[in-house]
Amino acid sequence: MTYDLPDARGHFGPYGGQFVAETLMGPLAELAAAYHVARGDADFQAVLARDLHDYVGRPSPLYLAERLTAAAGGARIYLKREDLNHTGAHKINNTLGQALLARRMGKTRLIAETGAGQHGVATATVAARLGMRCAIYMGAEDMRRQAPNVRRMRLLGAEVVSVTLGSQTLKDAMNEALRDWATTIDDTFYVIGSVSGPHPYPAMVRDFQAIIGREARAQFLEREGRLPDAAVACVGGGSNAMGLFYAFLEDPTVALYGVEAAGDGLATGRHAAPLTAGARPGVLHGTRSYLMYDAHGQILETHSISAGLDYPGVGPEHAWLKDSGRARYMAVDDQQALAAFHALTHLEGILPALESSHALAYAQILARELGREKAIVVSLSGRGDKDVETVAAHEGHH
Amino acid sequence: MSRLQDVFAELKGKRAALVTFVTGGDPALETTVPLLHALVEAGADVLEVGIPFSDPMADGPVIQMSHQRALAHGTTITDVLAMVATFRERNTRTPVVLMGYVNPVEAMGYGVFAQACARAGVDGVILVDLPPEEAGEWLAAARQAAVDRVFLLAPTSPPERMRLIGEASSGFVYYVALKGVTGAAHLDIGTVGKQLGAVRALVDLPIGVGFGVQDAQSARALGEVADAVIVGSALIRRLAAAEGAESIAQARAFVAGLRAALPPRQ
Numbered sequence: 001m002t003y004d005l006p007d008a009r010g011h012f013g014p015y016g017g018q019f020v021a022e023t024l025m026g027p028l029a030e031l032a033a034a035y036h037v038a039r040g041d042a043d044f045q046a047v048l049a050r051d052l053h054d055y056v057g058r059p060s061p062l063y064l065a066e067r068l069t070a071a072a073g074g075a076r077i078y079l080k081r082e083d084l085n086h087t088g089a090h091k092i093n094n095t096l097g098q099a100l101l102a103r104r105m106g107k108t109r110l111i112a113e114t115g116a117g118q119h120g121v122a123t124a125t126v127a128a129r130l131g132m133r134c135a136i137y138m139g140a141e142d143m144r145r146q147a148p149n150v151r152r153m154r155l156l157g158a159e160v161v162s163v164t165l166g167s168q169t170l171k172d173a174m175n176e177a178l179r180d181w182a183t184t185i186d187d188t189f190y191v192i193g194s195v196s197g198p199h200p201y202p203a204m205v206r207d208f209q210a211i212i213g214r215e216a217r218a219q220f221l222e223r224e225g226r227l228p229d230a231a232v233a234c235v236g237g238g239s240n241a242m243g244l245f246y247a248f249l250e251d252p253t254v255a256l257y258g259v260e261a262a263g264d265g266l267a268t269g270r271h272a273a274p275l276t277a278g279a280r281p282g283v284l285h286g287t288r289s290y291l292m293y294d295a296h297g298q299i300l301e302t303h304s305i306s307a308g309l310d311y312p313g314v315g316p317e318h319a320w321l322k323d324s325g326r327a328r329y330m331a332v333d334d335q336q337a338l339a340a341f342h343a344l345t346h347l348e349g350i351l352p353a354l355e356s357s358h359a360l361a362y363a364q365i366l367a368r369e370l371g372r373e374k375a376i377v378v379s380l381s382g383r384g385d386k387d388v389e390t391v392a393a394h395e396g397h398h
Numbered sequence: 399m400s401r402l403q404d405v406f407a408e409l410k411g412k413r414a415a416l417v418t419f420v421t422g423g424d425p426a427l428e429t430t431v432p433l434l435h436a437l438v439e440a441g442a443d444v445l446e447v448g449i450p451f452s453d454p455m456a457d458g459p460v461i462q463m464s465h466q467r468a469l470a471h472g473t474t475i476t477d478v479l480a481m482v483a484t485f486r487e488r489n490t491r492t493p494v495v496l497m498g499y500v501n502p503v504e505a506m507g508y509g510v511f512a513q514a515c516a517r518a519g520v521d522g523v524i525l526v527d528l529p530p531e532e533a534g535e536w537l538a539a540a541r542q543a544a545v546d547r548v549f550l551l552a553p554t555s556p557p558e559r560m561r562l563i564g565e566a567s568s569g570f571v572y573y574v575a576l577k578g579v580t581g582a583a584h585l586d587i588g589t590v591g592k593q594l595g596a597v598r599a600l601v602d603l604p605i606g607v608g609f610g611v612q613d614a615q616s617a618r619a620l621g622e623v624a625d626a627v628i629v630g631s632a633l634i635r636r637l638a639a640a641e642g643a644e645s646i647a648q649a650r651a652f653v654a655g656l657r658a659a660l661p662p663r664q
Binding site: 009017018019020021022023024025026027029165166171172175178179182185280281282283284285286291293295296297298299 | 451452453454455456458459462463466469474475476499500501502503504505506526527528529531532549550551552553554555556559563574
């Protein structure tokens with residue numbers, strides 16, 4: 001059966017949809033219509049493909065990490081090197097696509113929310129390139145954790161707005177970006193960074209990120225003459241994971257693993273793992289999906305050493321893939337992620353982002369389980385330069 | 399006839415209804431019921447009570463802070479329902495409409511919530527982030543419990559959505575007078591009047607107008623064109639500026655001023 005989700009109103013089974021105030025319903029319909037046309041427009045796709053090649057530097061390599069493989073002692077571990085993209089993460093695949101769509105729609109200003117700052121940097125970057133104004137919403141706590149990215153965004157000409165309400169992290173930044181958009185929709189395009197938010201964002205962001213899996217699948221086929229046995233990616237909102245998984249959804253022999261942030265450990269409650277920690281479905285930021293909230297429906301504060309995974313929800317398509325059994329979801333805690341960060345740095349000379357380190361930590365476990373005959377593709381979604389301070393500070397305390 | 403229908407029928411041809419919004423549990427759990435009675439005494443025709451939520455995305459800073467204060471003293475959706483039930487012990491006439499976000503309602507269950515509303519004496523519910531397209535289960539539950547379903551309309555709603563929202567709604571329709579979040583400050587009455595004409599052609603219910611009512615002057619101007627004038631942020635700002643009994647006195651004086659400003663209709 002052909003996988004053709006979401007439906008016309010953005011539903012992945014019981015998940016997804018459009019849960020926003022009425023002010024945004026008209027603009028979302030306009031966006032969905034514009035995206036639908038652009039998606040099928042050869043000219044739009046040609047401009048996007050050219051920019052992904054010339055500006056982002058695609059295709060990104062698929063790299064066999066031989067020393068990491070040897071250390072893990074099992075399946076061959078291949079890294080899809082999204083960290084080598086311009087701006088250092090997978091985020092620019094999507095911001096470039098959305099910014100080109102914004103220009104096509106006649107918008108002159110981009111806004112975005114950001115957690116780790118990678119999506120903010122990627123948005124500020126394409127805004128500079130296309131000559132658009134740009135405002136980035138970022139939790140005050142995240143601005144402290146990710147100061148180098150704040151400086152980068154400002155250098156790129158973006159206004160970085162500190163969000164001081166709530167938990168001062170990604171979810172609060174998204175609240176504030178939605179408020180901005182409700183006020184400025186005439187000239188402003190909201191660039192959502194994950195496969196979350198109201199329809200059409202989850203499908204649109206997935207489509208722009210799907211180049212990760214399309215390339216990885218073709219590169220692996222060329223290299224090994226077959227498909228990999230598993231694909232592994234970290235999941236906060238889940239954009240790099242959906243980007244990797246999408247090309248493999250109809251390849252039943254490729255097991256898909258999403259890795260959430262277990263923070264201090266699932267048992268402590270201080271984590272960001274709605275899919276693995278038994279959360280129920282709920283509604284936040286325009287979409288229905290698995291969501292961390294208390295008995296009264298109030299959204300819980302989350303914890304992860306990685307700002308990019310520090311989010312109480314997850315993209316609705318991941319909720320659907322979990323329920324349908326097509327993908328499996330695991331969680332890796334802060335210490336395991338840190339260990340993987342060091343392992344890749346020492347063994348391969350690659351500093352991974354703390355987000356991606358979660359995927360690497362689980363990939364080493366999976367490699368041992370699968371054994372030497374098998375092969376795994378891991379999304380190395382971003383580079384870890386932004387995390388050097390966080391790692392040093394964390395380890396100074398231990 | 400529901401209490402909402404009664405009020406709008408009674409005021410038809412006389413003046414616009416005055417609708418006041420406060421958040422349940424702000425400034426304190428025990429102040430909400432006395433505050434609601436004071437608002438009625440000062441001239442409010444319909445009471446809106448907010449169910450506090452951790453992530454009130456469609457609200458501006460004044461109401462966000464109000465939600466945060468209410469949550470800081472542990473106010474739950476069950477507490478807000480209990481406040482309405484207590485209010486009803488002394489007032490069986492003034493309609494009460496709950497306004498909130500959908501997740502606390504989903505957490506409780508649509509059916510359970512609708513029945514609890516009916517038992518507490520809640521007349522209508524506005525779920526800000528639940529458009530009619532996603533509201534099938536809620537509409538059925540609310541209809542069964544005879545609770546009015548109030549949906550939002552916005553300047554960005556195209557005509558076919560206005561029709562859809564009019565059909566899904568009962569009691570009244572809440573027209574968001576300007577783009578933005580609650581408490582924003584750039585209301586243009588002339589434009590709103592023109593927009594309401596277009597809405598009335600498609601929606602056969604009273605139209606309440608909110609988002610941007612600051613003072614007696616803007617209430618008077620809106621009272622010329624709207625069936626109901628809704629005030630929220632400006633009222634909460636006054637409540638938050640004072641302490642204890644003084645804050646209720648401030649709210650009472652402010653609402654009395656708005657009520658006095660509403661122009662009579664010939």
